[in-house]
Amino acid sequence: AQSVTQPDIHITVSEGASLELRCNYSYGATPYLFWYVQSPGQGLQLLLKYFSGDTLVQGIKGFEAEFKRSQSSFNLRKPSVHWSDAAEYFCAVVFNQAGTALIFGKGTTLSVSS
Amino acid sequence: DARVTQTPRHKVTEMGQEVTMRCQPILGHNTVFWYRQTMMQGLELLAYFRNRAPLDDSGMPKDRFSAEMPDATLATLKIQPSEPRDSAVYFCASGPGRTNGETQYFGPGTRLLVL
Numbered sequence: 290a291q292s293v294t295q296p297d298i299h300i301t302v303s304e305g306a307s308l309e310l311r312c313n314y315s316y317g318a319t320p321y322l323f324w325y326v327q328s329p330g331q332g333l334q335l336l337l338k339y340f341s342g343d344t345l346v347q348g349i350k351g352f353e354a355e356f357k358r359s360q361s362s363f364n365l366r367k368p369s370v371h372w373s374d375a376a377e378y379f380c381a382v383v384f385n386q387a388g389t390a391l392i393f394g395k396g397t398t399l400s401v402s403s
Numbered sequence: 404d405a406r407v408t409q410t411p412r413h414k415v416t417e418m419g420q421e422v423t424m425r426c427q428p429i430l431g432h433n434t435v436f437w438y439r440q441t442m443m444q445g446l447e448l449l450a451y452f453r454n455r456a457p458l459d460d461s462g463m464p465k466d467r468f469s470a471e472m473p474d475a476t477l478a479t480l481k482i483q484p485s486e487p488r489d490s491a492v493y494f495c496a497s498g499p500g501r502t503n504g505e506t507q508y509f510g511p512g513t514r515l516l517v518l
Contacts, residue, residue, distance in 0.1 A: 321504030332407075332494060332509040340504060379446065383504040390436065390459060391507060393446040 291316050291384045295394035302370050303402050310365040310397050312380030321383040322363040323391065324354055328376045336378075339363060350374070375401045405429045407510035409495050415516045421483040424513045427476055428497030435478045436496040436507060437463075437470055446494075452478065453500055485517045 292315045302308050314320060321340055325333040337348025344356040354365045363380060377398050381391040408427045416422055428435050436451040450460035455472040463470065467486070472478045482489055492514050496507040 323506075325509075332511040333496075334509070335506055338506060381446075390448045390451055391438075391446075392448075395445045 293380055293382050293392050293394040295380055295397050297397045299398045301400040301402055304372050305369050308367045308370045310378050312363045312394060314361050314382050316384050322356060323381040324365050325379045325381060326376050370401055372401045375399055407495055407497050407508055409510035409513050411513060413514045416485055417518050418486055419484045422485045422515060424480045424493055426478040426495030426510060429508055432497035433500040434498040437480050438494040440492045487517045490515055490517050
């Protein structure tokens with residue numbers, strides 16, 4: 290079955306430390322891949338997306354993600370976390386190449402400690 | 404700065420009442436999505452439209468939920484009658500509809516509480 294997995298429900302990182310949020314998908318072909326961020330009480334904001342080409346994609350707010358086909362992964366990274374990065378992060382996938390509906394992971398809540 | 408707008412932002416109602424949520428997609432976008440977010444299920448697709456026609460509403464409880472696009476600038480999601488289990492945040496998103504796997508732009512959501 291097609292699915293998106295974010296193994297970490299909650300992560301705490303010290304301010305200034307690096308961050309990696311994990312995302313794995315289950316699908317036979319390469320899907321379209323997205324990372325969204327949701328601040329408390331807010332809607333979802335797109336951080337970055339991968340459709341094809343260079344497997345390392347740059348996004349907003351200093352985030353990047355790397356698509357690894359062999360691992361069916363699309364992990365989100367940031368070299369130095371700021372307190373304002375505390376939020377919930379969602380990996381999302383479009384599985385059907387002819388469709389547009391997003392399938393979301395359960396999300397990872399990021400806390401930033403000082 | 405084009406944005407998806409949703410009204411109301413918050414709604415508290417009693418079980419059995421009708422609830423109507425509205426969404427104004429970004430001007431020029433022709434795909435509209437409704438998602439629901441709960442603690443238990445996370446974010447799940449309820450329905451989506453392209454050029455105002457429903458393409459997929461398989462995620463929506465048909466007996467009580469209905470989604471429509473009366474015109475290109477308005478999408479509505481209705482629940483009648485509402486139940487406590489419908490309490491959730493309902494997000495509308497829109498996309499330009501030019502490519503598959505296009506970016507979706509989300510509204511701020513309607514937070515619904517059914518007592």
